[in-house]
Amino acid sequence: MQRKLVLALALAVAALHPARAAGLSPAEQRIVEEVRAWSGAAIGLLERSARINSGTMNLAGVRAVGDVFRKEFDQLGFRTVWLDMPHEMGRAGHLVAVREGRQGKRLLLLGHLDTVFEADSTTPLWEREGDYARGQGVSDMKGGNVIVVAALRALQRAGALDDTTITVMFTGDEEEAGNPKSVSRKDMVELAKLSDVALGFEGLVSIDGQPAATVGRRATAFFELEVKGRQGHSQGVFGNGGYGAVYEAARILDGFRQQVAEPGLTFNPGLILGGTDVSFDAANSKGAAFGKTNVIANTVTVKGDLRYLDYAQRDRAHARMREIVAQSLPGASASISFRDSYPPMAVTPGNLRLLEQYSQASSDAGLGTIGAVPPSARGAGDIQFVAPHVDSLDGLGASGGGAHSPNEGVELASIERAAIRTALLIYRLTR
Numbered sequence: 001m002q003r004k005l006v007l008a009l010a011l012a013v014a015a016l017h018p019a020r021a022a023g024l025s026p027a028e029q030r031i032v033e034e035v036r037a038w039s040g041a042a043i044g045l046l047e048r049s050a051r052i053n054s055g056t057m058n059l060a061g062v063r064a065v066g067d068v069f070r071k072e073f074d075q076l077g078f079r080t081v082w083l084d085m086p087h088e089m090g091r092a093g094h095l096v097a098v099r100e101g102r103q104g105k106r107l108l109l110l111g112h113l114d115t116v117f118e119a120d121s122t123t124p125l126w127e128r129e130g131d132y133a134r135g136q137g138v139s140d141m142k143g144g145n146v147i148v149v150a151a152l153r154a155l156q157r158a159g160a161l162d163d164t165t166i167t168v169m170f171t172g173d174e175e176e177a178g179n180p181k182s183v184s185r186k187d188m189v190e191l192a193k194l195s196d197v198a199l200g201f202e203g204l205v206s207i208d209g210q211p212a213a214t215v216g217r218r219a220t221a222f223f224e225l226e227v228k229g230r231q232g233h234s235q236g237v238f239g240n241g242g243y244g245a246v247y248e249a250a251r252i253l254d255g256f257r258q259q260v261a262e263p264g265l266t267f268n269p270g271l272i273l274g275g276t277d278v279s280f281d282a283a284n285s286k287g288a289a290f291g292k293t294n295v296i297a298n299t300v301t302v303k304g305d306l307r308y309l310d311y312a313q314r315d316r317a318h319a320r321m322r323e324i325v326a327q328s329l330p331g332a333s334a335s336i337s338f339r340d341s342y343p344p345m346a347v348t349p350g351n352l353r354l355l356e357q358y359s360q361a362s363s364d365a366g367l368g369t370i371g372a373v374p375p376s377a378r379g380a381g382d383i384q385f386v387a388p389h390v391d392s393l394d395g396l397g398a399s400g401g402g403a404h405s406p407n408e409g410v411e412l413a414s415i416e417r418a419a420i421r422t423a424l425l426i427y428r429l430t431r
């Protein structure tokens with residue numbers, strides 16, 4: 001009887017305070033209140049950072065956005081440092097903020113300062129329309145950066161940062177990582193090795209109406225196909241003149257399409273140049289071809305990308321593609337080369353456990369459960385460099401749309417929701 005009464009009372013109280021979620025401890029409720037109290041300021045921080053153009057190649061802009069966030073971490077008692085990249089790399093560098101303690105899991109939080117919108121972009125920096133804002137990088141991923149600040153700030157105000165080990169890294173070149181990546185991502189990999197868990201703040205997406213985070217991302221890599229034929233009069237094609245480089249390239253690419261495809265694997269020839277005189281300018285990703293209709297082409301070059309779920313799938317694809325390349329038509333020959341770029345973030349039990357904890361925190365806060373994005377549905381991201389070393393979860397950022405397009409936008413209320421989920425997850429991971 002007594003228990004029933006208590007339960008009835010609890011339900012009545014919960015009905016009066018819908019914001020107070022039943023699954024949270026008093027300390028956690030305090031954290032949620034702190035996130036809510038700062039929501040207006042969080043939008044202000046988003047606007048300030050969005051109003052600075054920070055296209056990857058606008059190095060001064062990237063550093064200026066770094067300064068905006070650096071001040072926030074300084075205020076929260078983190079030690080901050082700006083890591084410069086070698087001059088010849090042509091990248092702005094990265095912001096790192098660190099605090100050290102002895103309690104719970106050691107966390108690495110990943111954001112990025114740059115956007116795909118370079119200084120000459122005509123996309124507005126910031127345009128607010130009620131509860132929605134459009135602008136350069138507002139969801140990808142200045143919104144995510146703000147969520148990191150908002151969550152850590154709430155934890156600090158609630159006294160829950162004490163004795164925790166948290167490292168924040170906001171890279172300055174996520175959209176076009178500096179080469180070689182063994183240099184531009186060296187510090188990130190080192191920090192990952194000193195951590196137990198990595199959380200990435202790329203946008204939270206919606207799959208069939210349910211919010212979904214990222215437990216796996218496909219690797220990105222490249223292939224280059226070089227095809228040679230015998231130059232000669234067109235009337236000799238199919239005969240003494242051989243098939244030429246263009247037919248050989250067509251045979252190979254169609255063979256790839258018909259014989260190599262499997263679930264989770266894609267390969268896309270993005271550029272092809274063929275004729276008797278071909279030049280390609282890699283830095284600007286463009287080229288020129290000269291040829292005549294009455295001359296058998298002697299050269300084709302193809303540049304493509306290759307995306308795979310794990311190394312076994314990569315190796316299978318390489319082997320089959322090499323086989324197809326080797327079956328040359330008469331009078332033609334070809335060679336293919338491969339180059340890895342982003343390692344795969346494989347779907348591991350550790351990543352799935354993190355998702356479960358994130359989803360639990362969300363539902364305890366009354367914000368619903370979180371599902372998983374299929375790995376093939378997301379492009380490459382920084383989290384992939386750390387995923388081989390630590391349990392990783394990405395997509396904890398803002399909800400919006402149109403990333404990388406002039407319509408990029410963010411649902412402003414999603415900043416608060418994501419900050420609440422993140423703060424609770426960090427709290428639980430660091431107890």
Ligand SMILES: [Zn+2]
Nearest residue numbers: 140141174202
């Ligand atoms: Zn991004």
